Amino acid sequence: MSRTILVCVAWPYANSSLHLGHIAGTWLPADIFARYHRLKGNRVLMVSGSDEHGTPITVTAEQEKKSPQEIVDFFHRQHAEGLKALGISIDCYFRTSHPDHKRVAQDFFKELYDRKLIEERPSEAPYCPSCRRFLPDRYVEGVCPNCGALDARGDQCDRCGNTLDPSDLKNPRCRLCGQAPVFRETRLHYLLLSKMEKPLLDFLESRRGWRSSVVNLTRSWIKEGLHDRAITRDLSWGVPVPLEGFSEKSLYVWFEAVIGYFSATQQWARLSGQASAWKEFWEDPKTEAYYFIGKDNIPFHTIIWPAMLLGRGGLNLPANVPANEYLLVSGEKFSKSRGIGAKLNECLAEFDSDQIRYYLASIMPETSDADFSWDGFVSRNNDELLSVIGNLVNRVLALTQRTFGVIPQSGELSSDDRAALAAAERCARDAGLAIEQCEFKKALKEIYVLAQTGNQYVNAQAPWKLAKENPDRARTALHIAIRICRALIIYLSPYTPMMSQKAWAMMGFEAPVPNGVWDQALGPLPANQKLGAVGHLVKRIERDAKTGKEQAANL
RNA sequence: CGCGGGGUAGAGCAGCCUGGUAGCUCGCGAGGCUCAUAACCUCGAGGUCCUUGGUUCAAAUCCAAGCCCCGCAACCA
Numbered sequence: 279m280s281r282t283i284l285v286c287v288a289w290p291y292a293n294s295s296l297h298l299g300h301i302a303g304t305w306l307p308a309d310i311f312a313r314y315h316r317l318k319g320n321r322v323l324m325v326s327g328s329d330e331h332g333t334p335i336t337v338t339a340e341q342e343k344k345s346p347q348e349i350v351d352f353f354h355r356q357h358a359e360g361l362k363a364l365g366i367s368i369d370c371y372f373r374t375s376h377p378d379h380k381r382v383a384q385d386f387f388k389e390l391y392d393r394k395l396i397e398e399r400p401s402e403a404p405y406c407p408s409c410r411r412f413l414p415d416r417y418v419e420g421v422c423p424n425c426g427a428l429d430a431r432g433d434q435c436d437r438c439g440n441t442l443d444p445s446d447l448k449n450p451r452c453r454l455c456g457q458a459p460v461f462r463e464t465r466l467h468y469l470l471l472s473k474m475e476k477p478l479l480d481f482l483e484s485r486r487g488w489r490s491s492v493v494n495l496t497r498s499w500i501k502e503g504l505h506d507r508a509i510t511r512d513l514s515w516g517v518p519v520p521l522e523g524f525s526e527k528s529l530y531v532w533f534e535a536v537i538g539y540f541s542a543t544q545q546w547a548r549l550s551g552q553a554s555a556w557k558e559f560w561e562d563p564k565t566e567a568y569y570f571i572g573k574d575n576i577p578f579h580t581i582i583w584p585a586m587l588l589g590r591g592g593l594n595l596p597a598n599v600p601a602n603e604y605l606l607v608s609g610e611k612f613s614k615s616r617g618i619g620a621k622l623n624e625c626l627a628e629f630d631s632d633q634i635r636y637y638l639a640s641i642m643p644e645t646s647d648a649d650f651s652w653d654g655f656v657s658r659n660n661d662e663l664l665s666v667i668g669n670l671v672n673r674v675l676a677l678t679q680r681t682f683g684v685i686p687q688s689g690e691l692s693s694d695d696r697a698a699l700a701a702a703e704r705c706a707r708d709a710g711l712a713i714e715q716c717e718f719k720k721a722l723k724e725i726y727v728l729a730q731t732g733n734q735y736v737n738a739q740a741p742w743k744l745a746k747e748n749p750d751r752a753r754t755a756l757h758i759a760i761r762i763c764r765a766l767i768i769y770l771s772p773y774t775p776m777m778s779q780k781a782w783a784m785m786g787f788e789a790p791v792p793n794g795v796w797d798q799a800l801g802p803l804p805a806n807q808k809l810g811a812v813g814h815l816v817k818r819i820e821r822d823a824k825t826g827k828e829q830a831a832n833l
Numbered sequence: 834c835g836c837g838g839g840g841u842a843g844a845g846c847a848g849c850c851u852g853g854u855a856g857c858u859c860g861c862g863a864g865g866c867u868c869a870u871a872a873c874c875u876c877g878a879g880g881u882c883c884u885u886g887g888u889u890c891a892a893a894u895c896c897a898a899g900c901c902c903c904g905c906a907a908c909c910a
Binding site: 604651 | 836838845865870873874875909910
């Protein structure tokens with residue numbers, strides 16, 4: 279029975295370039311998942327977009343002496359192009375500054391407001407007179423009241439670890455200009471999360487197959503008691519609050535950005551010419567929504583967004599939120615500001631997208647932080663993707679091409695033949711199950727084992743020898759070998775779509791690899807089909823000065 | 834006592850939930866093969882499973898305490 283699956287990917291912030299941490303953390307797992315389900319014949323929609331509001335955008339804009347719109351336009355485009363070049367099969371890459379998103383977000387706010395889940399309250403907020411704006415907590419710095427550290431931030435002190443409020447700081451100053459902020463009365467709107475504890479807990483307990491770290495974190499948040507959260511800000515760069523007298527204020531970016539999953543689906547429907555097609559993905563309770571995010575976003579996707587959905591009613595809740603841990607470089611976090619780690623665009627200029635995808639998938643930080651290294655990248659590419667996987671396809675097809683020119687007819691199967699096919703079948707089952715459970719590293723390992731099985735089979739059969747001694751057996755052995763290769767590249771295509779496409783064409787099939795083919799991957803081959811031009815699938819990466827230099831520059 | 838994750842061969846990791854002779858990939862050593870991108874296949878060397886204590890016939894696995902590393906703490910995937 280065919281399933282319907284909505285794949286949601288965390289919205290990258292449009293004030294700096296994407297780096298490999300974003301890819302390994304969210305984009306690649308989401309894309310593997312989406313591509314796999316298409317291969318299984320399921321209906322899939324994948325949405326995301328640029329998060330374009332909030333103070334960091336305006337700060338970047340001021341530093342660059344540009345308008346916020348210019349900044350987000352630049353990065354939105356760069357992100358969209360980079361993701362496309364990486365082969366991310368997204369159906370709609372939307373943006374929060376789009377008028378249609380703003381309208382959807384405002385409607386969402388009003389729905390919750392009308393249901394009395396949003397309430398106006400007086401509040402005090404730090405305001406910088408010289409910058410003439412309200413400051414987010416993190417933008418207020420001062421002396422920690424607990425340990426006396428000089429550079430504590432309004433949300434916490436890094437030295438003693440205590441959680442702070444901006445008003446706790448002694449000698450507070452604006453991080454942007456250094457002047458002392460004043461505290462001003464303002465009126466903000468609060469999402470009444472405290473009313474939602476029970477439904478959220480019920481929601482959490484009804485989910486199956488979630489990662490334990492996600493469940494634990496969410497459960498502990500709820501257990502500590504949920505606080506009502508301010509979801510509006512005194513900011514001009516954002517979605518205006520849709521209430522009279524509040525149009526000078528904006529919706530808090532995180533309240534507004536998560537609505538993007540919903541608005542992007544509607545945008546996709548409009549562009550596809552069926553404006554109501556979004557309903558299938560949000561209103562049909564059989565549809566499964568998966569949210570691929572980094573661990574820092576867990577509460578937003580397991581508490582705040584579900585609370586919003588529960589409050590509005592009639593929309594699907596997340597089926598799973600397979601949050602990833604972090605990708606580190608030499609034990610340090612990727613950092614936009616400190617220039618640590620590799621940017622996506624720079625990698626794409628240097629390497630094939632599948633080479634990047636294979637390596638990142640093989641070290642994906644699913645259960646703990648993972649370490650990125652150029653040495654590991656070269657090794658995984660040359661020793662695994664090229665030598666074991668690419669080389670298997672290459673040696674089998676090259677020999678077949680030279681010997682027969684076409685896919686040979688299979689004769690009666692020997693026990694070795696059947697054993698090899700059975701191994702491939704096991705691989706398909708185990709790898710498929712692992713991907714469905716969002717265990718992408720495990721699935722890749724299964725697929726790698728299949729390539730090893732293929733190489734063992736080819737070595738044992740020695741079809742180059744058989745071609746001279748026993749042509750009938752040679753035909754059968756190569757037929758089986760090609761069947762395994764075809765299965766291999768189909769199973770691998772969620773990970774390395776370009777390479778699989780190339781191998782598919784070498785086998786003489788017409789592009790592209792069709793949807794729904796996963797379960798037929800091992801089926802009979804069209805005998806006497808003419809092979810395409812056979813060439814190398816994977817480029818060798820030399821451990822040369824260049825890689826060394828990049829290493830030095832990036833580490 | 835803020836919360837979470839982790840510590841297993843030279844490197845990177847799986848196994849732990851559901852105790853039963855320590856496994857995988859890379860690297861290293863020896864052999865085989867010669868279809869294939871110096872690729873492939875076979876065999877081998879290499880480990881006090883962070884420490885200590887407990888439960889048990891039996892602990893990498895369960896329990897307790899401790900040490901160390903990392904992340905989060907509501908505006909970094």
